Amino acid sequence: MSKVTNLNQARKARARAEKRAQGDENAARFGRTKAQKAREAAEAAKARRTLDQHRKDD
Structure with a gap:
């Protein structure tokens, strides 16, 4: 006899x-440690x- 399968489950x-x-x-794509x-x-x-150190002042 075959096993009964609950389709909802x-x-x-x-x-x-x-x-x-x-x-x-998503964890592989975006997950990073602290x-x-x-x-x-x-x-x-x-x-x-x-x-900022290489910026010229006006």
Whole structure:
């Protein structure tokens, strides 16, 4: 005898799997650690300071 499948549960499980896959994709694309964010902010600040140092005053 075959196993009975609850279609409502199967639909919800598929939806959860799709949301999980989307979340994993977003984490890979946008997820950065706090240290990485701090390093990038420090690099941006240093670049801004360097640019300001080379500015001519009117």
